[in-house]
Amino acid sequence: MPIITLIATIIIPPLGVALKHGLGQQFLISLILTLIFYLPGLIYSLYVNYG
Numbered sequence: 001m002p003i004i005t006l007i008a009t010i011i012i013p014p015l016g017v018a019l020k021h022g023l024g025q026q027f028l029i030s031l032i033l034t035l036i037f038y039l040p041g042l043i044y045s046l047y048v049n050y051g
Contacts, residue, residue: 013034013038
């Protein structure tokens with residue numbers, strides 16, 4: 001499962017956060033950052049999942 005979460009985080013950052021933490025505050029922040037621009041959403045998602 002960690003490999004699937006990592007791949008999902010790289011392709012669609014909010015999906016990776018949702019797989020690991022559910023649909024909560026981290027998911028919404030990741031979604032907003034990804035909608036603004038992809039890179040901040042990716043960085044935040046990697047930090048939340050693996051930081």
